[in-house]
Amino acid sequence: MWIVFGVWAVFCIWVVGYCKLNAFVDGGGEVPLTLGMPSWVFWGVAVPWLAATTFSIVFALFFIQDHELGDGEAGEVA
Amino acid sequence: MGGSFLAAASAGSSALVAFGLYIVGVFVVAWISGRKQSEKGFVSEYFLGNRGFGMWAFALTFAATAASGGTFMGFPAKIYSHGWVLALWIAGYMVVPLVAMGAMGKQLNHVARKANAVTLPEVMEARLQNRATGLVATLMIVFFMFFYLLAQFKAGSEILARLLGDIPGFQAAVSATSGVLKSVPLGVVATADPAYVFCLVCFAVAVIVYVVYGGFRAVVWTDVMQGIIMFAGVLIMLGLVLVQTGGLAKATRTLEKMSPPESATIQLAGLGEEIVTRGDWIEVSGEWVKLVGGLTSPDGAEARVAPVLIYQPVEGTAVPPLMALPAGVAVEIADRSGYANGHDSxxxxxxxxxxxxxxxxxxxxxxxxVSFFFFWPFGTLAQPSNMVRLMAFNNSRTLRRSIVMVSIYFSVIYFLMVVIFCAGRVLLPGMDDQADGVMPALATTLTSNAGVPWLAGVLLAAPFAAVMSSVDSFLLMVSSAVVRDIYQNRMRPTASERSLRLLSYIVTSFIGIAAMLTVLKPPAHLQDLIVFASGGLAGCFLIPVLLMLFWQKMTGAGAIAGMLGGFAMHTGLLIAGYSATGEFRVATPLNLEPLIWDLLLSGVLAVAVSFMSRRPGQEVIDRYFYSSPG
Structure with a gap:
């Protein structure tokens, strides 16, 4: 569980930190684009999104351990 | 683009056929699911599908339930109104599958199996050995979930009304409904909008029938079908919008030149017999003016329209259907005001x-x-409807594979929606006053431009599927709280399978009908009710459930204190918000999501009271905790 929360924190810092520096900007110049979207969206949202998805896939497939969950045996309710 | 944009939102008859096929598909899937219900253990089968769902079913029911009407109606409206910043707003979804499924999925499923529990209150009651815990949890679920149901019923009805539009058969049905409503000697009913009521009844009956018949199994398999339709709908729209705008870079550069509209009032003098109506567009001094408000003093000589929206024409955007005013008509624009942020920028x-x-x-x-990056994953994690799904997968291998699937699913749905509707603004300028209708309007426009109008029915099925897949889950959730947690566990533990079956059908129908009747005249601020309900559920359940699963010293009294703490903070912030604004709105101290404040109080109380109260015996800990947690 703590790994999951740590991953959340890492991506939060990446996304919000990058966007703070590059998306909240004043000035009338042309907004730079990358692959057709504003560059801050590409590097601050799209790339971390891809990284988070990749991490989730690798983590789920290779690091979450399989456990016997039980067979729904009858339990007592107090 | 001819006629009003709202009219454009109404799909043609070919779209209606495609949509009708979708509805038939839902019923077929529900019927097959109902026939496959296990005869063993009715309650476990009806409310949890006997914990037998594999990857496809589990992953898609989780994803489809999380995507509600707001995903396909409210979210596109926000993208349309505020632009690319919505990518940052929704970015928290990149870790939703990992957090909402990975953080406690295995442990919750394990405890639920050990306790033989079918509902979340039952899990809490068994793990914490405290009957009051289950009762408090049940009351909270019933209270907050009912708000959810109301909002989704309204959304379902509105989508259906938009789809049916001005189809003759629908108009005839509306006229008949109007007659019926007027004959009812009850003010609320007699003054209800007949088109809305007709669609509400159709929607409600459809959902209630398949949920009552098929239970959780039907809900899950219809969710699977609905999840696939949502996924396909988004991909089709992406392809169409990119082709029709000439590519994303071109669309974004055009969007860059667009500025938010100004609001104003206009006076039209010398109109003569010409009539302008709400939704018309006129050109004044090279600017595009949309008549949004009502026309006053239509005496043939002078008219005043307030408000209007003024757009600066931008090369590369679609041109609205401008109406030519006759020579001699004098137009005067007054009271111009721009956006508080973004005007002339x-x-x-x-x-x-x-x-x-x-x-x-x-x-x-x-x-x-920051608040939203926190709210999306942890708010999703804490929804009881998602927790119930975490209790329904068949083994931990299914969970792992489902995290993979949902990660890809959410990436496609949420990020690509931002792309679609940012580019869509270029094809559909001038919908700021009807942003909630941008999804069906864009679907209709894209398919008409592409010469495949029937495809609009498939695309419009996506938001409808999102609403349906949420309503069915919430309906069953409230029903299970009443039947299992209140009746079977507290009033009649020895109730027969037959009586439980009958009661489940009756309660599910009753709750659905009650929700439908409550929104015959929908409250104005329903979206605020959704936010209140989802935040409230997360504030009440997140900390108590996490501690219950991972902290051996957690007690029933601590869980109750945590739930009541979250509830008190949430309702307290609502009262503060109402006092400050006069609207049904939860206050946001320090500009932070209310959920963060709810969790703070809930966490402090849950931990403090747990330390002060007696924890369950060692045999309970041994029973519900893994010997080697992983």
Whole structure:
């Protein structure tokens, strides 16, 4: 569980930190684009999104351990 | 683009056929699911599908339930209104599958199996050995979930009304409904909108029938079908919008030149017999003016329209259907006012914080961005409807594979929606006054431009599927709380399978009908009710459930204190918000999501009271905790 929360924190810092520096900007110049979207969206949202998805896939497939969950045996309710 | 944009939102008869096929498909899937119900253990089968769902079913029911009507109606409206900043607003979804499924999925499923529990209150009651815990949890679920049901019923009805539009058969049905409503000697019913009521009844009956018949199994398999339709709908729209705008870079550069509209009033003198109506477009001194408000003093000589929206024409955008005013008509524009943030700012739709009509700080401040990055994953994790799904998968291998699937699913749905509707603004300028209708309007426009109008029915099925897949889950959730947690566990533990079956059918029908009757005249601020309900559930359940699963010293009294603490903070912030604004709105101290404050109080109380109260015996700990947690 703590790994999951740590991953959340890492991506939060990446996304919000990058966007703070590059998306909240004043000035009338042309907004730079990358692959057709504003560059801050590409590097601050799209790339971390891809990284988070990749991490989730690798983590789920290779690091979450399989456990016997039980067979729904009858339990007592107090 | 001819006629009003709202009219454009109404699909043609070919679209209706495609949509009808979708509805038939839902019923076929529900019927097959109902026939496959296990005869063993009715309650476990009806409310949890006997914990037998594999990867496809589990992953898609989780994803489809999380995507509600707001995903396909409210979210596109926000993208349309505020631009690319919505990518930052929704960015928290990148870790939703990992957090919401990975953090406690295995442990919750394990405890639920050990306790032989079918509902979340039952899990809490068994793990914490405290009957009051289950009762408090049940009451909270019933209270908050009912708000959810109301909102989704309204959304379902509105989508259906938009789809049916001005089809003759529908108009005849509306006329008949109007007659019926007027004959009812009850003010609320007699004054209800007949088109809305007709669609509400159709929607409600459809959902209630398949949920009552098929239970959780039907809900899950219809969710699977609905999840596939949502996924396909988004991909089709993406392809169409990119082709029709000439590519994303071109669309974004055009969007950069667009500025938010100004609001104003106009006086039209010398109109003569010409009539202008709400939704018409006129050109005044090279600007495009949309008549949004009502026409006053239509005496043939002079008329005043308030408000109107004024757009600066931008090369590369679609041209609205401008109406030619006769020579001699004098037009005077007064009271012009721009957006509080983003007015006259080139590139407002491409930057943060995004344009906003009334907030000078813009749509998304940095603190709100942090709040939402927290809210999406942890709010999703804490929804009881998602927790129930975590109790239904068949083994941990299914969970792992489902995290993979949902990660890809959410990436496609949420990020690509931002792309679609940012580019869509170029094809459909001038919908700021009807932003909630931008999804069906864009679907209709894209398919008409592509010469495949029937495809609009498939695309419009996506938001409808989102609403249906949420309503069915919430309906069953409330029903299970009443039948299992209140009746079977507290009033009649020895109730027979037959009586439980009958009661489940009756309660599910009753709750559905009650929700339908409650929204015959829908409250104005329903979206605020949704926010209140989802935040409230997360504030009440997140900390108590996490501690219950991972902290051996957690007690029933601590869980109750945590739930009541979250409830008290949430309702307290609602009262504060209402006092400050006069609207049904939860206050956001320090510009932070209310959920963060709810969790703080809930966590402090849950831990403090747990330390002060007696924890369950060692045999309970041994029973519910893994010997080697992983």
């Amino acid at each position: 080139q590139g407002a739709y491409l930057k943060a914080p995004g344009p906003h009509t009334s907030n000078a700080a813009g749509f998304l401040s940095l603190t709100l961005a």
